[in-house]
Amino acid sequence: MHAQQMISTHPHVKGNTNDALIRCIEECYSCAQACTSCADACLGEDMVNQLTQCIRLNLDCADVCAATGSIATRRTGSNEEVIRRMLEACAVACRLCGEECERHAGMHEHCRICAESCRRCERACREALSSMAH
Amino acid sequence: MHAQQMISTHPHVKGNTNDALIRCIEECYSCAQACTSCADACLGEDMVNQLTQCIRLNLDCADVCAATGSIATRRTGSNEEVIRRMLEACAVACRLCGEECERHAGMHEHCRICAESCRRCERACREALSSMAH
Amino acid sequence: MHAQQMISTHPHVKGNTNDALIRCIEECYSCAQACTSCADACLGEDMVNQLTQCIRLNLDCADVCAATGSIATRRTGSNEEVIRRMLEACAVACRLCGEECERHAGMHEHCRICAESCRRCERACREALSSMAH
Amino acid sequence: MHAQQMISTHPHVKGNTNDALIRCIEECYSCAQACTSCADACLGEDMVNQLTQCIRLNLDCADVCAATGSIATRRTGSNEEVIRRMLEACAVACRLCGEECERHAGMHEHCRICAESCRRCERACREALSSMAH
Numbered sequence: 001m002h003a004q005q006m007i008s009t010h011p012h013v014k015g016n017t018n019d020a021l022i023r024c025i026e027e028c029y030s031c032a033q034a035c036t037s038c039a040d041a042c043l044g045e046d047m048v049n050q051l052t053q054c055i056r057l058n059l060d061c062a063d064v065c066a067a068t069g070s071i072a073t074r075r076t077g078s079n080e081e082v083i084r085r086m087l088e089a090c091a092v093a094c095r096l097c098g099e100e101c102e103r104h105a106g107m108h109e110h111c112r113i114c115a116e117s118c119r120r121c122e123r124a125c126r127e128a129l130s131s132m133a134h
Numbered sequence: 135m136h137a138q139q140m141i142s143t144h145p146h147v148k149g150n151t152n153d154a155l156i157r158c159i160e161e162c163y164s165c166a167q168a169c170t171s172c173a174d175a176c177l178g179e180d181m182v183n184q185l186t187q188c189i190r191l192n193l194d195c196a197d198v199c200a201a202t203g204s205i206a207t208r209r210t211g212s213n214e215e216v217i218r219r220m221l222e223a224c225a226v227a228c229r230l231c232g233e234e235c236e237r238h239a240g241m242h243e244h245c246r247i248c249a250e251s252c253r254r255c256e257r258a259c260r261e262a263l264s265s266m267a268h
Numbered sequence: 269m270h271a272q273q274m275i276s277t278h279p280h281v282k283g284n285t286n287d288a289l290i291r292c293i294e295e296c297y298s299c300a301q302a303c304t305s306c307a308d309a310c311l312g313e314d315m316v317n318q319l320t321q322c323i324r325l326n327l328d329c330a331d332v333c334a335a336t337g338s339i340a341t342r343r344t345g346s347n348e349e350v351i352r353r354m355l356e357a358c359a360v361a362c363r364l365c366g367e368e369c370e371r372h373a374g375m376h377e378h379c380r381i382c383a384e385s386c387r388r389c390e391r392a393c394r395e396a397l398s399s400m401a402h
Numbered sequence: 403m404h405a406q407q408m409i410s411t412h413p414h415v416k417g418n419t420n421d422a423l424i425r426c427i428e429e430c431y432s433c434a435q436a437c438t439s440c441a442d443a444c445l446g447e448d449m450v451n452q453l454t455q456c457i458r459l460n461l462d463c464a465d466v467c468a469a470t471g472s473i474a475t476r477r478t479g480s481n482e483e484v485i486r487r488m489l490e491a492c493a494v495a496c497r498l499c500g501e502e503c504e505r506h507a508g509m510h511e512h513c514r515i516c517a518e519s520c521r522r523c524e525r526a527c528r529e530a531l532s533s534m535a536h
Contacts, residue, residue, distance in 0.1 A: 002435075033475060036472050039327075044412055044413045044477065048316055053211035059204075060208065078187075078190075085219075085227075092216055092219050093219075113407050114408065117404060136381060140382065143309065164270065167274070167294075171341050178344035182450055207301060207304050208308040209308060247274055329484075332484065332488065342458055345458040357484065360487050364481065
């Protein structure tokens, strides 16, 4: 991913990037992939009927992360309140999904890796929020 | 759209649907289309350089609406806090996009129609939030 | 959904809409919702382990339909080859998902309704393709 | 991005990954971000009215890449024909978007970087297609 390069060449940004926000964008795209993949791996497990809540949270988290990644990417004009709300929603979605995945981490390696991705994305969302504070 | 039919046949719902939430789901998908279309129509206007903030808000609103529509559709397991956060983010995105589109409504019919769609979706999100209140 | 109203007010369209394409856009958004909903309802069934292929096709079909609906909405500039490829991919995704849902239609009402939605969307994609033929 | 780690732990994959497909998944997510970012940077340029076709292709390419990345991620059950169609559509979307961005590469650094991302993603889609050939 080249979010840093792309955003630093935006005409209004001119190299003056918010690095916390850029890390967050990259974690959002990465977590969207991890959650899509974990939902699918859970669906392939023999014990899928014990993983339905995990799949639900994975799918929701993937949707929030993908939307947050796109929205946080945009630098033309401004829409700070929406970015802030989405970063908050994304931190919550990642926290809940990470907690659920953690419960299955001992049994399913994909849940363990996905939980780590959710934790990193949650932290990145919170740091991006702090970096935007008035 | 057949969200009512689809969700009422979910094994855990069994006809006992939250009608405010279902209306909201339909408005989210509809508003995602309207905002995608308005961004594109603004981009096609000769005065596009005066519509860049409108396009930005349209694109962000389309992303939030699409994610909210998917997330609010799911009824297996539970993820109430994420649904709530997304309904709030969506109401904000729709309010801001609707206000911006309203400014161009006299000049651009697509902005007038999109503003209406945003208002309906904002209201539907707020009603869905009320319907979920403890 | 107000795709007709939105697209007919695009500055380059000026009321001269391709009605087959607009019907297709509406079916794509509708089918994206139906497939998201059917994946979730299948996940909530006791016999979920017999529905994993159906869930897989539902999730894929929802992704293709959502992307196709957005792309087919845009009228500024041109990107005919991509629209055409996506309409073809969407027709295939809908056919395969509709066939799989049809297999469970006697047992699960959500699969029966979703199969109908997939069939309508497949047909709408094919009619949109014909309407764009040279 | 940890697509390799995630997919190699899928219960049906068990470490036996298709590396060309995994590289393609990562390029799809990366290109979705680059195209979203380039559309936004073009929108922020003073000469936006000369970049409307580029923005159109960027937005379409972002949609195709995001859908292709999700669909190619899934390994439960099978849906080869849809993956194949989406990889083809994605290669076309990336080729056309990359060619358009290339035209502005001398003037806009974001177009130059995005063109490279599109080229890498196009190549990765074609290599993934080859790797799936019967």
